[in-house]
Amino acid sequence: MSRISTSILSRYLLKGQIPHQGCISARHAFRHTSPPPAAITIANTTRRLHAAPEVVTPNPEQPVPLRKQLKDEAKKVKKQGKKKPKGDSQTVDGWELTVGIEIHAQLNTARKLFSPAVTSFNDEPNSHVALFDVAMPGSQPLFQKETLIPALRAALALNCEVQEVSRxxxxxxxxxxxxxxxxITQYYEPFAKNGHITLLARDGISPQDGESVTIGIKQVQLEQDTAKTLAQAGKVQWLDFNRVGVPLIEIITEPELHHPRTAAVLVRKIQMLLNTVDACVSGMETGGLRADVNVSVRRTDGSNPSLGTRTEIKNLSTIKAVEDAIIAERDRQIRELEAGRSIPSETRGWSIGSTETRRLRGKEGEVDYRYMPDPDIAPLVIGNDLVGHLRQSLAVTPDSELDTLIARFGLTAKDALSLINLENGSRVQYYYKVLHSIQNKLSEDFSEAEMPEFKSYSALVGNWIIHELGRLTTYKAGPLAARDLTFTPEGDCEQVPDSDLSQLLYHLIRKQITGKVAKELLFAIYLREIEGGVTQAITENDLWFKEIPEEEYEQLADEAMEGEHKILQEFASSETFPQGKLMFLVGKMMRLGPTERIVPANAERVMRAKVEVLRNP
Structure with missing residues (x-):
């Protein structure tokens, strides 16, 4: 075989552009500084709690926020009856969509796949590179056995059959x-095959898929990651070889997906599964998981029984991008076929925010890649005892955890799913820590027989951790609103420590503070205005709940009934009890009296007793 000339080879090597300066020698040290948070005292929060509501006159010249503009526009469209139903984008009449997905996930390991170099993503570029990573002559691959453990956990979580011998x-x-x-990959003999994953309606799949759909997992294979490319000015590319050789698993599904939303849900659920079993702790948002989708369409009239020509969309980095890219490529292929043109087999790209996929290159086939067994690496032999041990020690699956959160903890399916998905499962660990602390505090106050019903406060805690914590980063938090909440995998939160939130919610559950006071105290915790603990802050600022006496309830009820002769007549004449009218009178009581000192249930009890006299004179 004759030697290929350098001029021809350069067309393929480095895109034909070999910079004269070194690509890895120059380094930049980036530093990020931010001003310290403003010093805000607890007095600010105290004034907010005790002050009367302030009437703000809107400024006609003040610009309308973009979010409000979008909401107003959506309301107009809905009013005109032109709003497109969510399900409209999932199907196209006369056409069937078929999608297969390849997911590349970085394994949670300390070493690279075939070298002893440590895995690192935040250290100085090119600071963790072994000779084999950069293909130094004479260097040999050395399989790091510990990288196999998270890969096996992932395969078992996906219900795969682990192969005793793989290559x-x-x-x-x-x-x-x-x-x-x-x-280096496992094209011919992967370590795991024939798995499956079931998606449920509560996961958010397309309505056309019904209550559940099961997608086959063709294979799971080990492979190396590539170096990280950093684009510079002047068509120069810097390379960070810290990432090269990092162990990946590639998860290849069967082409059994037919709706874009279900495909996106599949990627999200696999990401959640990998995080749950500690196989992959970095999600899409940090670049630890990437998805390629293969898309094809065919007519549903039976004229073409085989699948259409597929195109591949590479490196989708968000869940939303998966759905949007599939919809765009499906619509493009349908337009091409309806115009009488054919679909070439090719690789395409997608940019976030765009509406069309773009051609990258013609599809490379198996022959072009010249797959061959690696002669330097021995077969990988996996014992059944190891597989059995990992199967028994596997963490609880997200579906089982969801069932528990719904049935035992009293959360809605939507809230339970949000809790598990937020921060890759870190938020649900935070929830368990807060709930455990509250349970311990309540057990000190009540005997086992007198303990409040578990669901009565477990659902309340879940609501606060999902919704009230989410409001902390809105405009109400002031200039520090951009300070996002951060959660560790163990469930720790620096901005709102679990010890502070559990103390706050304990007092709320015991009805020792009102909901309004609790919400303001939560903002104070977030803004670091509280020192010495929540209980001390409540005492120092006289925020304990002091309910009005029974006589004041009676007086407020009488005042609320004054001038409401028409409503009172309905109580006397109506055959069915007018509950709505009762609640109207209770609301009037709340407005007439000190709201922060009134228990709504007690106000309703007193008012009900008053109107019952009218019904039964």
């Missing part, structure tokens, strides 16, 4: 992020 192959191609000229 590694070389996938050949020239690109600057792959120093050796090939990627």
């Amino acid at each position: 590694f192959d070389r996938k050949h191609y020239f690109w600057w992020d792959q120093p050796s000229g090939y990627q």
Whole structure:
């Protein structure tokens, strides 16, 4: 075989652009500084709690926020009856969509796949690079056995059959992020096959898929990641080889998805599964998980029994991008076919915010990659005892946890799903810590027989952790609103410590403070205005709930009934009890009296007794 000339080779190597300056020698040190948060005292919050509501006159020249503009526009469209139903984008009459997905996930390991270099994503570029990572002559791959454990956990979570013997192959191609000229993968004999994952209606699948849909997992294979490319001015590319050789798993589904939303839900659920079993702790938002989708369409009239020509959309980095890219590519292919044109097999790209996919290159086939067994790596033999041990020690699956949160903890399906999804499962750990602390505090106050019903406060805690914490980063929090909440995998939150929130909610559950006071105290915790604990802040600022006496309830009820002769007549003459009218009178009581000192249930009790006299004179 004759040697290929350098001029021809350069067309393929580094896109034909080899910079004269070194690509990894120059480094920049980036520093980020931010001003310290403003010093805000507890007095600010106290004034907000005790002050009368302030009437703000709107400024006609004040610009309307974009969010309000969008809401107003949506209301207009809905009023005109032109709002497009959510399900409209999931199907196209006369056409069937078929989607297969390939997910690349970075494993949670301390070492690279075939070198002892440590895995690192935030350290100095090119500071964790072994000789084999950059294909130095004479260097040999050394399989790091510990990388297999998270890969096996992932395969078991996906209900795969773990193969006793698997082998590694070389996938050949020239690109600057792959120093050796090939990627080590498991094309022919992967370590796991024939799995499946079930998606339920509560996961958010397309309504057309019914209550559940099961998607087959063709195989799960181990492979290397590539170097990280950093684009610079002047067509220069810097390379960070810290990422090259980092262990990945590639999860390949069967082409059994037929609706864009269900495909996006599948990616989200797999990400959640991998995080739950500690196989992959970095999600899409940090670049630890990427998805490629294969899209094809065919007519539903039976004229073409085989699947259509598929195109591949590479490197989708968000759940929403998966759905949007599939819809855009499906619609493009349908337009092409309806115009009488054919669909070439090709690789396409997608940019967030765009409405069309774009061509990247013609589809490369198996022959172009020249797959071959890697002669330097021995077969991977996995014992049944290891698989059995990992299967028994596998963490609780998200579906089981969802069932528990709904049935035992009293959360709605929507809230339970949000709790598990937020921060890759860190928020639900925070929930368990807060709930456990509250349970311990209540057990000190009540005997086992007198303990409040578990669901009565477990659902309340869930509501606060999902919704009230979410409001902290809105405009109400002032200039510090941009300070996002951060949660560790263990369930710790720096901005709102679980010890503070559990103390706050304990007092709310015991009805020792009102909901309004509790919400203001939560903002004070977030803005770091509280020192010495929540209980001390309540005492120092006289925020304990002091209910009005029974005589004041009676007086307020009498005042609320004054001038309401027509409503009172309905109580006397109506055959059915007018509950709505009763609640109107209770609301009037709340407005007439000190709202923060009135228990609504007691106000309703007193008013009900008053009107019952009218019904039964």
